[in-house]
Amino acid sequence: MTVQKGVGNQPLNLHQICLDEASVAAYRIGLDGRLLETNKAASEQTGYSREELSSMSIFDIDKGASPERFEEIGRMIREKGALKFTSRFTKKDGTDFPAEITTSIAAFEGSEFAVSFVHDISDREKLQEELRLTQFCFDNASLAIYRIRSSDGKIITTNKKASEQTGYTREELCAMSVPDLDPTFSMDKRDEYQDRLNTEGPYTVESVHRHKNGAIFPVEILVDHIAFEKNEYHLTFVTDITERKKAEKDRSRIKTRLIHSQKMEALGTLAGGIAHDFNNILSGILGYATLAKRASIEDSNISRYIHQILTAGMRAKDLVGQILAFSRRTMVLKAPVDIGLIVKEVIKLLQVSLPSAIEIRHSIPSNLGMVLADGIQIHQLVMNLCTNACHAMKDKGGILKLTLLPRSITEPDLTVDGRLEPGRYLELMVSDSGHGMDEETLLHMFDPYFTTKDVGEGTGLGLSVVHGIVKGLGGGIKVRSKPRAGTEFCILFPVTDREPEQETPEQGALPTGNEHILFVDDEEALTEFGKDLLEDLGYSVETRSNGDDSLEAVRMHPGRYALLITDMIMPGMAGDKLATEIKKIQPDIRIILCTGFSALPAADHLDRAGIQRVLMKPVTVRGLADAVREILDDRP
Structure with a gap:
């Protein structure tokens, strides 16, 4: 058997041999910090030979050590026993490494010294750093992340985004289960999710979550499944898709508007073509009827009959004008018009088309003054207001009331568009006893394409057209409405002093020629x-x-x-x-x-x-x- 010799050729006992061959670096340190003895692992750890180490002190290799610190550690050991702490050790090549040091004080033959066992914890620190980074990424991810126990849906862990998204603290979320957060979730849905995971792997699904304030918001959830130490979890990544849903809704609305606009354009083109052909037909009817009337005996039955033909033909001419206005193939030609006559004409049309459950009441005096406007637009305005009013009463019936009165404004008056300047106006009031409008509807009622009607019952253009016409005339609109209390529109038209142009009478001699x-x-x-x-x-x-x-x-x-x-x-x-x-x-x-x-x-x-x-x-x-x-x- 070979007897190993230590420093100074002193024999080594069995304990010394075991210490020397140990895998952990061991240091015997004098109370002055000098390295008295080291083992092979210490040399391997630092790169110094044992002879080199024996000529060094702990202060040469322990970056955190100093005489004062060394004395302080000694006092702590004497008070509490062996001490474990971390520091950084320097290698011979100048690099350093994190070290975990376990130190105690021993006495031998009247002398005290420190015994330190040093572990290189580089791998441990690297792992801990990776774990910290992983936790940091988890906590600061832009998606809300939930680890959920598969067996019962209990939320085990969440991140910061989950709290921001839902308004709950992390502690509150971890005291909840999925049904507390997702009102649509059920055990059947859980089984469905698990079946999909088993067959498809991770997948995405849309659902809703409930905020702490009670608000429901749409979410997109990426669902995955993990198993760890015999426990199974669902890992979900949740995105709040409120803005996406809003954008999709906006795109859908724009697409609907575009399709509607294209339909209206096509319908307008068709209507314009029909109006053109109908005008040609009317030209022949009115022309020959006029010739026939000129050739007939005045006040005879035939003359009266022809007069009725001409009257009906002129009404048809006005109707074609409305069709042309609808098809946007007409110019807005403003002239002094008697609004009362147009309102009465609309009332006649409504009386033969409205259900008996809706009663029309009206007060339309004559000769209240003229308004500079396009008669076709005024007809369209009154029809739109009356149509909306009748729609509000379609289920239970009610009373449609139209009133036309002169109105003198002596100081600026507020309307839905702002101020109405002082002057003389005609006020048209159209009211109904229908379901009325709430504040939200009142706020948006003049927006193009805004409608509360069911699909296929309205375009959302009626009141927008009314608003445009009134604004173009320099008038104003006032609206009074409450839910279940009916609605009243007050339209103010500025009165003009211009007189309407007199049409040349058809009677009398026609000019002749020979060209x-x-x-x-x-x-x-x-x-x-x-x-x-x-x-x-x-x-x-x-x-x-x-x-x-x-x-x-x-x-x-x-x-x-x-x-x-x-x-x-x-x-x-x-x-x-x-x-x-x-x-x-x-x-x-x-x-x-x-x-x-x-x-x-x-x-x-x-x-x-x-x-x-x-x-x-x-x-x-x-x-x-x-x-x-x-x-x-x-x-x-």
Whole structure:
């Protein structure tokens, strides 16, 4: 057996051999800090040889050691026994490492010394750092994270975001179960979640959570499953998707508006086309009825019958005007209008269309004054208000009341749009005894597309249109409404001193002439009417049904025609294009353009085409006769 020798060739006993071969670094340190003895593990730990270590003190390798600290540790050991603490040890290569030191004081042969066992805890500290980082990431993640016991849904751990999201503290959340947080959760849903996890693995689901203040908000949950030390958990990552849902709703609303707008545009185009064709038909009806009335014996039955035809035809003309307004193919032409007459006309329409459960009461005096407005817009405004009022009473019936009164405002008055300046106004009040509106509805009632009606029952444009019309007239709106107490709209229209233009009476002699006229329209009834009327007045008239034939006629006989009367919309060549081409052949020809649309080309375009007058269909006998004579007499 080989006897190992220690420092100074002293024999080593068995305890010394065990200490020397131990895997933990051991140091015997004098009370002055000098290293008296070390083992092999200490050399391996520090990189110094045992001889080098024997010439050093603890202060050379322990960065946290100092004589004062060393003495303090000695006192603590004598008071409490062995002491464990951490420090940092320096290696021979200059690097250092974290050390856990267990120190006690021993006595041998009258001498005291410290015995220290030093563990390199680099791996432990690294693991602890990783654990701290993991916990930090968990606590500060942007998603709310929950660790939930799978067996009963008990919340075990949450992070800071979960508290921010729900308003509960972490302690409060950890005292709750999933059903306390998710009002839609049930054991059946838990089983469903587990089945999905087993078959699909982690997955995402949408649900709702309840905030501490009672508010319910939508969430998206990523659900996963983990097992740890024979315990099973659900790990969930929760995102508050309130803003996303709002954005989706906004996108859906915009898409709905776009689809509705496209439908309205298509419907408007269709309505405009129908109105154009109907104007052509009306032109023939009104024209021939006027000729027939002129040829009939005054006060005879036939004359009265024809008068009724003309009256109905003019009502149809007004209806076409409304269709054109709907299709947005009409200009807003303001003129002095009697609002009372329009309101009475709307009441007549409503009386034959409303259910018997809704009673109409009205007080509409005559001759209250004129308002500078577009009569078609006023008709639309009154109809929209009445339609909304009737809808509010559709279930239980009620009373629709319309009142028109003069109103004098002597100082600025507040309306939903702001101030209404002093002056003379007409006040139209439309009230109902329906379900009324709450504050939220009152706040948004004039917003475009805002509606409380069911899908398919309204567009949300009615009151928005009313608001736009009134604002355009310089008027004001007041609204009074409460839930279950009905609604009253007060519309204030500024009164104008302008008098309405008097229409030229159809009676009396029509102007005559003997010029040559080219009459162009693709409607045979209109060309026949124009030919009959104008020839009866002494003119020579040729007719054509399209632009190409008309242009050819002028080429064949340049200078023959003093006047061209042409429709605007025709197959092939439009009326304005025809006018431009004919002007190139015969610059001095006079031109009248007829159209069934109120939306006209720009004035400079008409001037370039050489068009002197535009007549709106349906063209009346008086209107056509006077226009022809005026244009021909205005020749240079």
